Amino acid sequence: xxxxxxxxxRREQIACAALGLLAERGxxxxxxxxxxxxVGLVPSAVYRHFEGREDVLGAALDVFRxxxxxxxxxxxxxxxxxxxxxxxxxxRHAKLIESGGAVPHIMASMDVPGGRADRxxxxxxIFRGYVARVEGLVRDGQDxxxxxxxxxxxxxxxxxxGLIQPAVQLRHAEGERFDITAHVARVWxxxxxxxxxx
Numbered sequence: 001x002x003x004x005x006x007x008x009x010r011r012e013q014i015a016c017a018a019l020g021l022l023a024e025r026g027x028x029x030x031x032x033x034x035x036x037x038x039v040g041l042v043p044s045a046v047y048r049h050f051e052g053r054e055d056v057l058g059a060a061l062d063v064f065r066x067x068x069x070x071x072x073x074x075x076x077x078x079x080x081x082x083x084x085x086x087x088x089x090x091x092r093h094a095k096l097i098e099s100g101g102a103v104p105h106i107m108a109s110m111d112v113p114g115g116r117a118d119r120x121x122x123x124x125x126i127f128r129g130y131v132a133r134v135e136g137l138v139r140d141g142q143d144x145x146x147x148x149x150x151x152x153x154x155x156x157x158x159x160x161x162g163l164i165q166p167a168v169q170l171r172h173a174e175g176e177r178f179d180i181t182a183h184v185a186r187v188w189x190x191x192x193x194x195x196x197x198x
Contacts, residue, residue, distance in 0.1 A: 011049045013039055015059035022060050027119070030057065057119065065126045071096070072133040082141035083196060086134070086160060087188055093164050094184040097171050131157045138195070148197050156195050163187045 017038045022030055032053055036043045050056045071092055079085035135157035141147030147156070163184075170178040 007049065011059065014046060014049055014056065015063045018056050018060035019063045022057065027057065032056065058122065061119070061122050061126065065129065068126065068130055069133060072130065072137070076137060081144060081146055082137045083146045083192070085137050090163060090184055090188055094167070094180045097168055097180050131161055134160050146197055147195050151195055159194070160191065163191060
């Protein structure tokens, strides 16, 4: 007999499924009935865990935020130095984009916030948090002497984010015809030359 899932685990399962549907359908096409069916529940069961549609969408964006931030944190922890962490982060973004799934689709989507100011503010906050984490890597690189001290860390972090977003859009539009691995190798070398201290 299968043990019933506890509330926290069920909320996470629903939020992860919601992230996938949000990526496929956008915020306007997202609905609770389809979400419930995707996790083997009836719609009323979803409402036992969430107050409503916006609460579910907020939880899906939380999952997205956690996954994107985890990429930065893992690169920071695994690389030997901050510049290598940035390269590792860019490479992992490329692999994530290649594999498809919700995160790259959300990154490519222009309608996740929809017309809602609160959802737009949350999405902007996620992006600002991501840039702040990358900026931290840049500052660490400046402190260690690997990244030029005469560049603005925020600008460098935004430049780094700009290496990824067009690749997401192109992969989304062109599929496998866009060689994300080759793109990353080219843009990393440009970025490294721009910010690195040789």
